[in-house]
Amino acid sequence: MKISIFGLGYVGAVSLACLARDDHDVIGVDVDDAKLELIRSGKTPVVEEGMVDLMQRVVAGGRVRVTRDARMAVRESDVSLVCVGTPSASNGSQDQSAMLAVARQIGEGIGAKNGPHTVVFRSTLVPGTVEEVLAPLIAEASGRVAGRDFHVCFQPEFLREGSSIRDYDKPPFTIVGASTQPPVDLLRKLFGHLPCEFHQTSVRAAEMVKYSCNNFHALKITFANETARVCEALGVDPFEVMELVCSDRQLNIAPTYLKPGYAFGGSCLPKDLRATAYLAKMHDVELPMMAAILPSNRAHVDHAIAKVLATGKRSVGMIGLSFKPGTDDLRESPLVALAEHMICKGMNLLVYDAEVHLSNLLGANRRFIEQHIPHIGSLIRSDIADVVAASEVLVVGLATPMVASRLAELVRPDQVVIDLVNLPTRDRIAGTYEGLCWSRERA
């Protein structure tokens, strides 16, 4: 394939060398003359394992050209990969000035070219940038129509500095965000041979995945380091602790707990987080990330409360009260927190939870609910149909298969359903559906 690469930093230079190695004709474009000169003479502009030899080899092989001339690069290639920097601006926003300049130049190149062109954005971009900013900019600069005369898509880059050639050849996955099929087919030809899964999604989701991956990596590092600081204070070996933590592949290093849903609660996580924070305080150890978990969890409860209040309705039926399915434990249940708030706001509240039978609640569990909702007995109904029949809004906080199918049968078109748990039967539910952080239709 004939490929132009805009931006010859870590991502662009490694991509240029690897694509040329794989027998593609590559034109590199940059505004930095020093980088262009280095590549022209077979040298690498970035320090990366394997790049010295690879660059020398591919440049000597005659498959690499470099230029400042964006128009020429677009004219003489079928596809442009855009890898320019997107650093932080002083206020934390993304500085897209290089990206905007390149998009405009590529647009002008497309306008001056006969035949189709595909633009693949590989730089990290805040969600919405490709569809709302870059595609319109290219269309305006070229006078051509996106999706017909040219195609745009977003393919996040996952290579890491220090191991970039190895990561290029073995990425965790290939993700292509596109709203038309031709760029996906093109990228399958270019990267489909790599030993990883190839996922096709919307442009916006692909942009967001890149942020989620980086944020998750940062979170993991910070978790290990905060744990190490507590371990140090306690005289415990942090490596041993983290190795054992990571050896649990059921709950820890696993997709478990990584699904969007409602807040956590129960008799363990909140109290243990609090105890960890207190322990750290006793030893003068700062744990800003762990200390932020409970406030973040509370923000999620507040988000659910705001959704219910925004309906403007007064009769609320809650499906679920305990902190998770299959238990009657009400201690620190985030559904109890939601119910309490509804009561404080003077709502007419009814509750159904198949597992919660007040006469069976004992000890700390009984004390907890008596402290928080003393008249809970008058709000609980043993038949879900009674709660549905009497409510304008249904808040679904727990959904066994039985509850999900009963809701599909019982909910009326005039009712609002606020789904905190990603109901499997939501397509069959009459009424206005609102997911806590998602819509009824999934991409």
Ligand SMILES: NC(=O)c1ccc[n+]([C@@H]2O[C@H](COP(=O)([O-])OP(=O)(O)OC[C@H]3O[C@@H](n4cnc5c(N)ncnc54)[C@H](O)[C@@H]3O)[C@@H](O)[C@H]2O)c1
């Ligand atoms: N560095 C990484 O490990 C890595 C990994 C994955 C994704 N990313 C993302 O990839 C993008 C590029 O990162 P990088 O580390 O390679 O950046 P970099 O700063 O090393 O390189 C960017 C290059 O773009 C060039 N450039 C600037 N304006 C230009 C223009 N108008 N025309 C042509 N070239 C221009 C610069 O001269 C520079 O050579 C960023 O969005 C980054 O977030 C980086």
